[in-house]
Amino acid sequence: MVGLVYAERWAAYFSHDDDPSNPLVPKVLAMISKALTWEVTRISPLGMVITAGNSWTAGQEATRDGTPKGVSYINVFRARAYWAAVTKDSYLAALARSVFPQVAGPPSALQWKTNATKLPQAITRAASAVGKDGRIYIFGGSDGQATTLDTTYIYNPTTEAWSQGKPMPRPTQGGRAVLLPNGSIAVVGGGADCSAVDCGYGTVYNGVPVYMPSTDSWSWLTPMHTPRYLLAAAVFQGKLYAIGGETITGPLSSVEVYDPATSRWSWTASLPGASAGVEAVVDPMANLMAVVSDDATYIYQHGAWSLAAQPIESTQEYGAAIGPDGQLYVAGGTDEGSRIAIDGVQTYSFQTGGWSIGMELPSSRSNAMTVVTHNTIYLLGGTLANGSATNQVALGRFWGAATH
Numbered sequence: 001m002v003g004l005v006y007a008e009r010w011a012a013y014f015s016h017d018d019d020p021s022n023p024l025v026p027k028v029l030a031m032i033s034k035a036l037t038w039e040v041t042r043i044s045p046l047g048m049v050i051t052a053g054n055s056w057t058a059g060q061e062a063t064r065d066g067t068p069k070g071v072s073y074i075n076v077f078r079a080r081a082y083w084a085a086v087t088k089d090s091y092l093a094a095l096a097r098s099v100f101p102q103v104a105g106p107p108s109a110l111q112w113k114t115n116a117t118k119l120p121q122a123i124t125r126a127a128s129a130v131g132k133d134g135r136i137y138i139f140g141g142s143d144g145q146a147t148t149l150d151t152t153y154i155y156n157p158t159t160e161a162w163s164q165g166k167p168m169p170r171p172t173q174g175g176r177a178v179l180l181p182n183g184s185i186a187v188v189g190g191g192a193d194c195s196a197v198d199c200g201y202g203t204v205y206n207g208v209p210v211y212m213p214s215t216d217s218w219s220w221l222t223p224m225h226t227p228r229y230l231l232a233a234a235v236f237q238g239k240l241y242a243i244g245g246e247t248i249t250g251p252l253s254s255v256e257v258y259d260p261a262t263s264r265w266s267w268t269a270s271l272p273g274a275s276a277g278v279e280a281v282v283d284p285m286a287n288l289m290a291v292v293s294d295d296a297t298y299i300y301q302h303g304a305w306s307l308a309a310q311p312i313e314s315t316q317e318y319g320a321a322i323g324p325d326g327q328l329y330v331a332g333g334t335d336e337g338s339r340i341a342i343d344g345v346q347t348y349s350f351q352t353g354g355w356s357i358g359m360e361l362p363s364s365r366s367n368a369m370t371v372v373t374h375n376t377i378y379l380l381g382g383t384l385a386n387g388s389a390t391n392q393v394a395l396g397r398f399w400g401a402a403t404h
Contacts, residue, residue, distance in 0.1 A: 110323055110377070112345075112396050114362045117160045119391035120153055123381040125194075125230070127177035127187045128369030131213045134158075136371050136378060137165070139187050139211065140172035144389025148173045148192040152211065157374045166216050169209050174199065176233035176279075178240060181260065184212045186221060188242050189228035198276075199229040204247050208258075222263050225256055230317070232280035236289045236300070241268075243291055246276035269304050272296070279320035279370070281328055283350045290348070292320060292330055297348065297355075311346055312355050319370030321377050324398060326350065329358065331379055331396070332365035341366040341385045362394050 084092035119138070126141025126149070136155040142148055150172070152165035168187070175190025187209050193202035204227035210219050224242055231245025231252075240258040242265075244251065251274035256265045275293040282289050288301040290308070294316040297308040311330065318333030328348040335342050343365065345358035361379065368382030377396035384390050 109359055110325065110329070110347075110396050110398055111359050112361050112379075112394050115378075115393040115395050117155075117162075118393055119381050120162050120164075121151075122389035122391045123149065123153075123369070124383045124389040125173040125367045126369050126381065127172070127175040127190065128371050128380065129177035129179050129185045130371045130373045131179060131185060132183045133213060134373050135213070136373060136380070137177065137185055137211065137213070138369055138380065139177055139185075140168050140175065140190065141369075141381070142173040142194070142389065144383065144387075146193075147171075148194070154213075155380075157376070157378075165211070165213070166218060168211075169218050169220075170205075172205065172209075174229040175205070176231055176242075178233050178235055180210070180235060180240065181238060183214065184210045184219075186210045186233075186240060188233040188240070189224065189231050189245060191227075191229040194229065198246060200248050202248070204229045221258065222265060224258075224265055225267070226252065226254060228252065230277045232275075232278045232291050234280040234282055234289055236282050237286070241280065241289065241300075243280055244271055244275040244278055250274070251276040269300075271298055272305055272307060277316035277318075277334075279318070281320055281322055283328075284322060284326040285350075288350075290328060290350075292318075292328075292348070294336055309348075309354055311348075312357060313342075313344055313346060315342065315344070315346075317366045319365070319368045319379050319382070321370045321372045323347075323372070323377055323396065324375040329377060329396065331370065331377070332361055332368060332382065334366045340364075341383055363392065365390070365394070368394075 081096040084096055122144055123138065123141040124144050127139040129137050131137055134157065136157065138153040140149045140151065148171035150168040150170060152167060154163045154165050171192050172187060172190040173192065173194060175187045177185050177187050179185055189205055191199040191202050191204040195201065206224040206227040208221035208223065210221055227247050228242055228245030229247070232243040234241055241255060243255045244253060246252060253271040253274040255268050255270055257268050258265050271291065273293060273296060275291065278291055278293050280289055280291045288299050291298045292311060295314045296310055299306050299308045314336040315330065315333030316336070319331045321329055323329050328350070330346045332344070333342060334340060341364040343361040343363060345360060347356050347358045364385040365379060365382040369380040371378050375397065379394040379396065381390055
């Protein structure tokens with residue numbers, strides 16, 4: 001990771017060398033190219049430098065005066081911005097923009113606004129993910145009445161327009177959509193003919209249909225061992241995890257993991273407690289995975305679960321996402337006792353391990369589809385406090401910051 005600190009200096013040296021015959025010029029050029037080619041793989045989509053496995057950037061080494069060494073985000077930003085200008089590389093320019101918030105810091109607390117562009121229809125308990133193309137994909141869900149949907153809606157944040165993709169192989173609600181390393185999107189679990197409370201009288205799936213945006217086509221992964229409804233799912237360290245959820249007999253604590261290399265599911269450590277209506281997120285440094293239950297925070301690392309700080313307010317069927325500032329946002333959900341949608345927002349810091357209260361949503365919302373793209377948290381659809389499904393979209397953003 002030395003190049004992350006010194007790439008900008010190499011670039012600066014190269015830019016001040018006016019003699020093209022200088023034998024150091026091609027050497028510096030090759031050094032920069034080699035460093036940046038590897039380093040771009042160490043920057044997360046949120047602009048955070050992944051320090052796992054590197055003693056320097058992880059603060060495990062010290063300078064001569066005893067100060068822990070670490071990542072200089074100003075150097076990381078300068079190197080990419082400068083070299084993007086020299087090479088006209090749009091990918092490096094995009095990386096520089098993603099890193100810049102780490103240099104400038106958030107201008108204020110994340111705030112929520114209602115977006116003018118709404119979902120094509122009222123939807124709750126759908127599966128959602130952001131594709132590699134930056135578009136938002138919404139799969140299935142419920143219309144809030146008695147209909148389980150099979151629709152595929154696609155939102156382009158740049159044009160603020162919706163389009164439709166090929167329908168799902170079967171109607172599904174209460175599943176989780178996860179972007180896989182090959183660019184396809186898996187819809188894990190879910191069910192049909194479920195009520196607003198559970199799926200005790202419906203059908204719960206163990207199947208995993210997979211949508212490929214580039215071909216607008218569906219295929220299937222190997223089925224899970226256990227059917228799961230309102231589960232948590234995430235890709236962590238290259239593997240797909242299906243966590244908790246519920247079957248027709250009640251909530252689950254079991255966790256299974258899919259390995260793309262073998263196309264097989266296997267069991268891993270179970271959650272400390274049975275949990276449904278939860279979500280899983282991977283921290284910005286890709287070191288751990290977090291699942292927030294109604295009254296607990298579970299951290300998965302090195303093949304085992306541990307308990308972290310308890311959320312300030314108990315909630316379930318919420319929306320969860322890592323914000324542009326690298327914190328975990330838990331938005332809306334239902335009150336533990338009444339099961340009525342709430343407008344509260346809680347934030348969890350991976351650095352301090354503590355919870356705090358954030359800015360409230362524009363309206364109470366549960367079972368909303370929650371994704372992050374263009375430095376913005378999108379809270380799409382869901383169930384309002386009166387029990388009806390909605391097509392409203394709320395945006396969470398540091399409104400003074402760039403969005404592209």
